[in-house]
Amino acid sequence: MNELQKELQVQLEKFRLDKIEPTAEHDDANASFKKEIFNELGALGFCGMTIKEEFGGAGLGYSDFCVALQEIAKSSVSYAVTVSVSTMVQGIIERFGNEEQKKKYLPELTSGKEIGAFCLSESGSGSDAKALKTTAKKVDGGYILNGSKMWITSAGIAKTYIVMARTGATGSAGVSAFIVEDSSEGLTFGKKEKKMGWKVSPTREVLFHNCFVPSENLIKEEGQGFKVALGGLDAGRVTIGAIAVGLSERALDESVKYSLGRSQFNQPIFDFQGLQFMMADMATELEASRFLVSKAAELLDSGAPDSKLCSMAKLKATDVVMKITTDAVQIHGGAGYTSEYPVERMMRDAKVLQIVEGTNQIQRVVIARHLKKQYQG
Numbered sequence: 001m002n003e004l005q006k007e008l009q010v011q012l013e014k015f016r017l018d019k020i021e022p023t024a025e026h027d028d029a030n031a032s033f034k035k036e037i038f039n040e041l042g043a044l045g046f047c048g049m050t051i052k053e054e055f056g057g058a059g060l061g062y063s064d065f066c067v068a069l070q071e072i073a074k075s076s077v078s079y080a081v082t083v084s085v086s087t088m089v090q091g092i093i094e095r096f097g098n099e100e101q102k103k104k105y106l107p108e109l110t111s112g113k114e115i116g117a118f119c120l121s122e123s124g125s126g127s128d129a130k131a132l133k134t135t136a137k138k139v140d141g142g143y144i145l146n147g148s149k150m151w152i153t154s155a156g157i158a159k160t161y162i163v164m165a166r167t168g169a170t171g172s173a174g175v176s177a178f179i180v181e182d183s184s185e186g187l188t189f190g191k192k193e194k195k196m197g198w199k200v201s202p203t204r205e206v207l208f209h210n211c212f213v214p215s216e217n218l219i220k221e222e223g224q225g226f227k228v229a230l231g232g233l234d235a236g237r238v239t240i241g242a243i244a245v246g247l248s249e250r251a252l253d254e255s256v257k258y259s260l261g262r263s264q265f266n267q268p269i270f271d272f273q274g275l276q277f278m279m280a281d282m283a284t285e286l287e288a289s290r291f292l293v294s295k296a297a298e299l300l301d302s303g304a305p306d307s308k309l310c311s312m313a314k315l316k317a318t319d320v321v322m323k324i325t326t327d328a329v330q331i332h333g334g335a336g337y338t339s340e341y342p343v344e345r346m347m348r349d350a351k352v353l354q355i356v357e358g359t360n361q362i363q364r365v366v367i368a369r370h371l372k373k374q375y376q377g
């Protein structure tokens with residue numbers, strides 16, 4: 001970590017210990033998202049870290065952003081994910097939007113006053129996202145959207161939605177991307193999903209019923225929507241990897257401390273080699289994921305992103321966090337299975353990291369595709 005990153009980490013550690021950690025278990029049990037926490041993260045400059053300063057961002061890189069997300073995730077994967085998705089939305093607008101769109105939508109998102117959401121998945125098209133069915137029909141002055149999006153992070157609390165909808169034929173070439181505001185007529189939200197983890201982060205269906213979107217909210221041209229959506233995914237995968245690294249670090253920390261303090265057979269359980277080996281593996285796998293995430297972030301910052309490495313970073317870090325949090329519960333024994341200790345929540349929060357931003361099977365598909373290209377051209 002460089003000096004700036006160390007400073008960011010210290011600042012966020014204090015913030016999370018003061019503002020998030022004390023009620024983390026209660027908020028998880030009540031599925032309670034506190035907008036003021038997000039607003040405060042924004043006021044500290046953490047809600048648009050990778051966006052240019054002229055739009056209110058911090059003008060930093062993904063390497064810096066990953067350090068921030070790792071730290072937030074130690075206390076709350078949900079807030080880390082809210083920040084990560086909102087920043088991904090900003091990244092899409094900054095990269096593909098026109099000047100008017102950037103000026104209109106970025107400042108309220110970079111400042112953390114408002115939240116962004118990304119609407120690609122539908123009930124019938126998750127991994128096969130290009131099969132989406134939501135339609136956008138061209139009318140005078142804009143488009144009429146009809147259909148629905150499933151499992152949308154921050155739906156209902158976000159103000160700005162990037163929505164992928166079909167303006168043309170089947171397949172990816174018929175997809176366009178739109179910026180849709182929460183106040184749009186014909187836009188409604190489904191009930192909050194009851195989930196295994198990420199309980200503080202609301203996930204809802206987003207429904208479009210003759211929802212009018214003005215022409216100026218089309219991102220790029222018609223038919224470019226799938227490219228726009230994929231354009232955010234490399235960075236999105238690395239940031240999910242960073243969240244996994246933060247969560248793994250916390251779970252290892254809890255495990256070592258607990259095992260040093262808990263005695264059985266007249267000795268700390270840490271001294272049993274069976275548990276030592278488990279924690280040695282946890283520490284090693286954690287560092288392996290950290291290096292992979294850092295390298296992928298570094299390449300994103302260098303302007304030469306490596307999609308294969310982004311997938312590898314997401315795959316490794318999220319498979320590792322599932323193993324580490326599961327082992328953390330094991331090391332805590334019966335206590336680890338109760339909400340008295342945070343490892344129970346951590347294990348639940350880890351699971352969906354293997355599913356979002358492309359499941360880990362899809363990451364393997366992407367990596368294998370790159371390998372084939374490498375060998376066969």
Ligand SMILES: Cc1cc2nc3c(=O)[nH]c(=O)nc-3n(C[C@H](O)[C@H](O)[C@H](O)COP(=O)(O)OP(=O)(O)OC[C@H]3O[C@@H](n4cnc5c(N)ncnc54)[C@H](O)[C@@H]3O)c2cc1C
Binds near residue numbers: 361
């Ligand atoms: C809490 C949460 C938040 C989310 N937030 C968002 C969001 O903000 N925006 C958004 O657009 N989406 C979001 N999603 C949706 C998420 O991206 C999808 O759930 C994910 O892409 C998988 O799609 P699916 O659920 O339809 O599973 P499916 O695609 O039906 O997959 C089911 C299983 O089949 C496997 N599979 C599918 N295709 C292949 C293949 N080719 N090879 C091998 N295995 C395969 C999958 O890996 C998986 O194990 C969220 C989901 C959750 C649970």
